Amino acid sequence: MNAKLLAGLFITLLVIVGVAAFYAGSIYAGGVVVGEAKTWTPPEKVKAAWIYVGPVGDFGWTYAHDVARRVVATLFSDWLETTYVERVDENKIAEVIDNLVTQGYNVIFATSFEHMEKTYEKAEQYPNVMFFHCSGYMRRPNMATYFADLYQVYYLNGLIAGALTKTGHIGYVAAHRIPEVVRHINAFAIGAKEVGEQLGKDIKVHVIEIGDWFNPEKAKSAAMLLYTQYNIDVIAFTEDSTAIIEYAQEVTEKYLRGEVDRPLYVFSHYSPGYVYGPDAVVSGQLVRWEVIYIDILAKIKAGVYTPYNLEDVDYWYLLNTGAVDLGAHIYKNGSVMHINPKFIPMLKGIEVTDKLTGEKVSVYELVARRYEMFKSAPLLGPLQLTATTHQYESIDKINIPPIDPASPDPQSQVDYYTGTVFEPFTGPLRGYNITNPSQEVIIPAGKRLTHDDLWTMDWFLSCVNYVGKP
Amino acid sequence: MLVEHIVVKEVTKRFPGTLALDKVSFTVYRGEIHALLGENGAGKSTLVKILYGIYTPDEGEVYINGKKLVITSPRDAVAHGIVLVSQTPTLINDLTIVENIILSLRHYNLFTRTRRVYSEVYSVLESLGLGIDPNTEVYKLTYTQKQMIEIARALLLKAKVLLLDEATSYLPLTEKKKLFDFLKKYVKKGNSVILITHKLPEALEISDRITVLRKGKVVGTVEKKKADITVIRRMMFGDTEFAPEAIKQRESIGNGVTLFIENLWVKGELGEYMVRNVTLSVRKGEILGIAGITGSGQIELFEAIMGLRKVERGIIKIDGVDTTNKDTGFIRSLGVGYIPDNPLEHGLSIDHTLAENIALCPKYSSFIIDWHAIRQDADRLVREYGIVTPSINTPIKLLSGGNLMKMLISRELEYATKLLVAYNPTRGLDEYTANKVRRNIKEKKAKEGLSVIFASEDLDEIFELSDTIAVMNSGRIVGVFDKYRATRDRVEELMVM
Amino acid sequence: MASISLVVVKRVKPLPSWVAPLLSFTLGIAVATVLLWIVTLGRTDPIVVLASIGRALAMPQLLLKNFALLTIVGIGLLVSFKASVFNIGGEGQFYFAIIAATWIALFSGVGAIAIINKVLMLVVGVLLAGFWALIAALPRGFLGIDEVPVTLLMNYIAYYIVDYLVFNPWREPKYKYPRTPTIPEESWFIRIPGTTGTIELILLTVVVMAGIWYLMNNTRLGLAINVMGSNPNVLRVVGINPSLIVVSSLVISGMIVGIAGVSYLAGEAHLITIPAEACTPMLGYTGILVAWLSMLRIAYVPVAAYIVSALINAGINIQIAGAGKASVVDVFIGTILLIYSISVIFTEYSVKIIVKR
Incomplete structure (x- = not known):
């Protein structure tokens, strides 16, 4: 075969593809298009694809x-078809989306x-096509954002950590120093400090940033270094x-056998980690993304969410x-x-003051109270x-104006908590x-940080010691 | 009684564009030294490579000791007692002689102890008249020694048939004599030797019978007794007029000095001085021939002239320009052509085409290559020098050795306007072509005033070509003669003194 | 006694050069499919896998970006491979071009000035990539230090330099996420609608192909680079300094790879994310595969690039179809490369079975 011919063929192909695609691209867009009028018929069958950064x-x-x-796929199996692509980082996401759209995925x-910019x-x-981006802030009519944040849980974990530490030194292995993680570190430190200082400990939270969301080796060596x-x-x-x-x-096993002088208690992250460390895992953070996915998909099916009205949809759960x-x-x-039963007696035996009420309560009770406060915020x-x-x-609470200021009706005299009782x-x-x-x-x-303050948090609590990035 | 040892019947071998062997038949008897003669590209090498299993014949049969055999690899050939020794040693430089030999011999294995082999190797080297310690690393050896090791290796392989493909071409006279004596003894034991050579006297001296090939066909086989130089020459070249017609050159030597060398000291590969205090000058239009046994420092001297080797002390001037330790590109730009000692390794890139090899030379192209002009030049050179090639766009690795040499010589001779530095300029060429090359050199000298400095292992060539003869021995110039005053005896004496 | 032996014989005439790639591609896919089917105990449906590959091959509009980038990188690396200089440092050169282009786009002040910004990004990017290659080229050219480990290690140095820059001075100020701000939209290459490619990228690809073709075929430098690969001694004797040829081939190679780097930044990424080692599109390494599969012939580079980019896309399709993980593609690429390496030998040699009696 003639090499020059082949090269020529390819260049021609390039040009043809370029020109053809130029016109094709403006016509073809995927999804269900109903003219220019932006009227939307919810798809008969929702084809949803998940793009993951890790495995x-x-x-x-x-x-x-x-x-x-898998929860939503099972629940909505009669009208929902799902797939996923894993290990997609920034340099691959564009191709993945292109392929998904050409295969008819509409959510x-x-x-x-x-993944945000791409x-x-x-x-x-x-x-x-409707896009939902987790943890970002860029939205458009067909792109919404959602997030389930854990800072309250980190705070609760912090309370427990403050009670459990004997040395006053607490470790934290962070993936990145981004606002989300910084917020979690601070919440954790606030909790630890709240309990720890009452018990006379000088709480320090030592942070190592590993620069990766998923990197078992780096994570382990960072933990080892901290320990x-x-x-x-x-x-x-x-x-x-x-x-x-x-x-x-x-x-911790070594500690229980008396081989080392102190244990290493740990809070599991994201998925239930108790089974991997029944002696060391105290508590942790759990997430149920299905709460958000059920909501989103149900609203898509019902025609509530369309590719034209997602601009302000931003879940912050x-x-x-x-x-x-x-x-x-x-x-x-x-x-x-919620808490590993092994630690409950110990936590019940440590007494602190609830700074909201001034009561003396056990740490276990304190955690339970705060949990309840976070949990029940109906507005x-x-x-x-x-x-x-x-x-x-x-805004933690508001008071509604009375019908008659001269004789205020009962409801105008109570606090209406729009936010949580405690922040x-x-x-x-x-x-x-x-x-x-x-x-x-x-x-x-007395100042409560706002949503925006939390979103862009770029400061560490003074008891946080940023060790660095190995 | 004559016993047929090797019989080749109607063997044909084709290569792209050429018919290398055309129904070749010949017989080697037990106990004979059989010379294969022929001009470049006649098919001698192809024939022995078929016997050695490097090529398989397209048609025809090979019988050894009366049995029909298909030799498919050198290993196969060795198993049948056939061993090839070519003109380029294939030893691994970093290993010792013994280690090299252990590697190549199949009856030694991974667990063979070197000491056992040592004594075997030693005795074989002894029988060849070589007093080298088998534990010497190969890189320390001279070409001659390496070549002898190759022959020793063949003997250790228990060779019954020794194929010498120009293996003796570059051996100095004394070594060659020793080797020939050995070969005569060797065939007496019922072994055979097939010897490929360019040198008619050599073939006539040692062989029992001579087979001449021309253009892939057997012209005939003659017994030594019935052969003489004229007969063989006619067989080799057919009716081509062959006469080293003495060019009655007008003595065209001018007064200007083209190459001037003073008190030159140059080190060799091993760090020893190979050129010692050499002072020479070549005038415009003069041909200076350097006689000397191989390894006397000719290569190092030439490389120093070309800027390829560092000058330790001394001065080199070309046409008045100081070129001592200058860049090769600069030296060449003065109009200096160069035929290096190992043309395939240093002169040409065999993966590239003839045209590309020509384009490499700066004379033929500036930064952007004018392929049109190059092709015209290439076509002209092919015509003028009778280079046999399917086309100028064929990779030159498909060309025969002689044609490669022609291609190199033609390029360099075209390129040289002031000075040609040549090492063995006619090596690997048949006598006809060699003469033509010599004539071209002389013509260029006469017409354009080209100066030439060359070295050759062939004293005849030195005497034929040179205006002035310098004898080099152990790095020193031990004598400079005007061509007409030099005597062969005196030159030979100085060479080996 | 009859014995059968296999004999490897050099072919009188080598097989046409396209046989090996074609054979390795078809056979590689077949073998890998069967292999996957066996390894996953029948869970990988070969039909789905083949359909995914077919779908990827038939969608040039989705391959355009990778195809063009791989063509550029492949051609860049080819220039050095031709000289037997093995530039494994494509990644480093790629990132150095990105560093330069990012600086121009974000911090030089011309980032938003049309035309000037793109020209400067290209020029400075290419120069810096060439400079990075030069660092490895000088010791290789003049001291003979093996370029393979040097260029390879320099990839990591480049990664870490990128990491440092992005983590510290160039970090996007708003969320402190470890990435640079997005480069101004004026400096983005213009996307060809409906495709993954950009107009500038396609132009650059054509220019690079034509330019390198001209360099290699019509200039003495190109010829010298070619000859360098088979016999550097000849260059010395002819009066060309082999050191300079080595250096120029590696630097040119790096500069071409740099073009791909700038195109990737301006046409695709629009910002740098770290850790670079994990976020790299790996074109510097994949390009080696492309150059190799092209048998170091410029005309075949786009063919190899198309196949490789289709395979990358096929990997995504295989995942979407639920037929396997991302690593399935690696199995395909590995198998094809393996079969290619073997079949290349057989274009010059053939195996004969000989029965002896």
């Missing part, structure tokens, strides 16, 4: 999303922050494998919605083990659904800017 077998973030996918969940570009390119060099005995983490739990279990929970294990019957749920209503979340991120708080540690951050007493 579904990570038993962390991606696993949790995939569990949720696409991009489940990692890194998903946004693709949403522009395929205006009739051996920073004298920690409790650790929490944001990384999608079970490596740290397994390491903590190993250390906390403990009150059930999308997240405190715990490290789910029993066969579906109930949650908060609807505010957490749209971008335009997030600003109201930080960990309430002043006074002291910290320092992450990029410029010499710059102090002071949250005045």
Whole structure:
């Protein structure tokens, strides 16, 4: 075969494809298009695809999303068809979306922050496909955002950590120093400090950033470094494998055999980690993405969500919605083990003051009270659904005006809690800017941080010691 | 009584574009030294490569000791007692002689202890008249020694038939004599030798019978007693007029000095001085021949002239320009052509076409190559020098050795305007072509005032071509003669002194 | 006594050069499919796998970006491979071009000025990529230090430099996510609607192909690079400094790869994410495969690039179809490469079965 001919053929092909695609692209867009009028008929069959950054077998973030996918796929099996593509990072997401759309997928969940810009570009390119991006902030008429945040749970974990630590040194292995993780670290530190200082401990939270969402080796060696060099005995983490739990279990077993001087208690992350460390896992964060996915898909099927009205859809789900929970294990019957029973007696035996009421209670009781406060916030749920209503979340309570100011009716005299009764991120708080540690951050007493403050958090609490990135 | 040892019947071998062997038949008897003669590309090498299993014949049969055999690999050939020794040694430089031999011999295996082999190797080397310690690393050996090791290896392989493909071409006279004596003894034991050579006197001296090939066909086989040089020459070249017609060159030597070398010291590969305090000058239009046994420092001297080897001390000037330790590109740009000692390794890129090899030379192309002009030049050179090639766009690895040499010589001779530096300029060429090359050199010298410095292992060539003869021995120039005053005896004496 | 032996014989005439790639591609897919079917105990449906590959091959509009980028990188690497200089450092050169282009786009102040921004991104990107290649080229050319480990290790150095820059001075200020801000939209290459490619990328591909074809076939430098690969001694004797040829081939190679880097940034990524080692599109490595499959012939580079980019896409399709994991593609690429390496030998040699009596 003539080499030059072949080369010529290819260049011609390139040009033809380019020109043809130019016109084809403007006609073809995927999804169900009903003219220009933007009238929308909900698809007969919803074909939803999930794009994961990690492997579904990570038993962390991606696993949790995939569990949720299987929940909705089973629940809505009569009209929902699902698929997923795993290990998709930023450089592959565009191709993955192209392929999904050409295969007729009309709802696409991009489940990692890194996917944001590319998903946004693709949403522009395929205006009739609905995109849902997890953890981001870029929205358009056919691209919504959603997130189930764990900071309240981290705070609860922090309370327990503050009670359990003997050395006062607590470790934290972070994936990245992004606002989400920073928020979690701070919430955890706030909790630890609240209990720890009452017990006379000088709480320090040592943070190592590993730079990866899923990297068992790095996570383990970071935990090891913290344990051996920073004298920690409790650790929490944001990384999608079970490596740290397994390491903590190993250390704690040694401690129980008397081989080392201190244990390493751990809070499992994202997926139920209790089984990987029955002696070391105290509690942890659980997530139920299905709460959000059921809501989204049901609304798509009902014609509520269309590719033209997602611009303000922004789920920000906390403990009150059930999308997240405190715990490290789910029993066969579906109930949650909030705290490893092994630790309950110990926690019941440590007494502290509830700073809201001034009562003396056990740490176990304190955790239960706070949990209850986060859990029951009946007015908060609807505010957490749209971008335009997030600003109201930080209002803890309002009072409605009386019908007759002269003789106020009973309801006008009670507090209407729109937010939670208790918010960990309430002043006074002291910290320092992450990029410029010499710059102090002071949250005045009584100030509740707003949704935006939480979203862009770029400061560490003063008891947080950023060790660095190995 | 004559016993047929090897019989080749009607063997035909085709290569793209050429018929290398055309129904070739010949017989080698037990106990004879059989010479294969023929001009370049006659098919001698192809024939022995078929016997050695490197090629398989397209048609025809080979019988060994009366049995029909299909030899499909050198291993096969060795198993039948046939071993080929070619003109390029294939030893691994970093290993010792013994280690090299262990590697190549199948009856030794991974567990053979070197000490056992040592004594075997030693005795074989002894029988060849070579007093080298078998534990010497190969890189320390001279070409001659390496070539002898190759022959020793063949003997250790228990060769019954020794194929010498120009293996003796570059051996110095004394070594060659020793080897020939050995071969005569060797065939007395019922072994046979097939010897390929260019040198008629050599063939006449040692062989029992001579087979001449021309253009892939057997012209005939003659017994030594009935052969003389004229008969054989006619067989080799057919009716081509053959006469080293003495070119009555007008003595065209000018006064200007083209190449001037003073007190030159150059180190060799091993760090020893190979050129010692050499002072020479070549005038415009002069041909200086350097006589000397191989390894006397000729190569190092030429490489120093070309800027390929560092000059330790001394001065080289070409046409008045100081070129001591200058860049080769600069030296060449002065109009210096160069035929290196190992043309295939240093002169040509065999993976590339004839046209590309020509285009490499800066004379023929600036940064952008004018392929049109190059093709015209290439076509002309092919015509003028009778280079046999399917086309100028064929990779030259498909060309025979002689044609490669022609191609190199033609390119360099075309390129050289001031000076040609040539090492063995006619090596591998048949006598007809060699003469033509010599004539071309002389013509160019006479017409364009080209100066030439060349070295040759062939004293005849030195005497025929040179205006001035310098004798080099152990890195020193031990004598410089005007062509007409030099005597062969005196030159030979100085060479080996 | 009869014995049968296998004999490898050099072919009088080598098989046509397209036989090996074609054979390895078809046979590779077949073998890999069967292999997967066996390894997964029949869970991987061969039909689904083949359909996914077919679908990928038949959708050039989705392959355009990878195809063009791989063509550029493949051609870049080919320039060095031709000289027997094995530039494994495509990744580093790719990222250095990205570093330069990102700087131009974000911090030089010309990022939003039409035409000038893209020209500068290309020029500076290509120069910096060439510079990165030069660092490996100089010791290879003048000291003879093996370029393979050097270029390979320099990939990691480049990754870490990118990591440092993005993690510290270039980090996007708003969310502090470990990535740079998005480069201004004015500096983006213009997407060809309906495809993954951009207009500039296609133009650059054509220019690179034509330019390198001209360089290799019509200039002395190209010829010298070719000869360098088979016999550097000749260059010395002819008066061309082999060191300079080595250096130029590696630098040209790096510069071409740099073009791909800039195109990737401006046409696709629009920002740098770290860790680079994990976020890289791996074109510097995949390009080696492309160059190799092309048998170092410029005309075949696009063919190899098309096949490889189709296989990458097929991997996504296989996952969407639920027939396997992302790593399925690696099995395919590996098998094809293996069969290719074997079949190349048989284009020059043939096996004969000989029965001896």
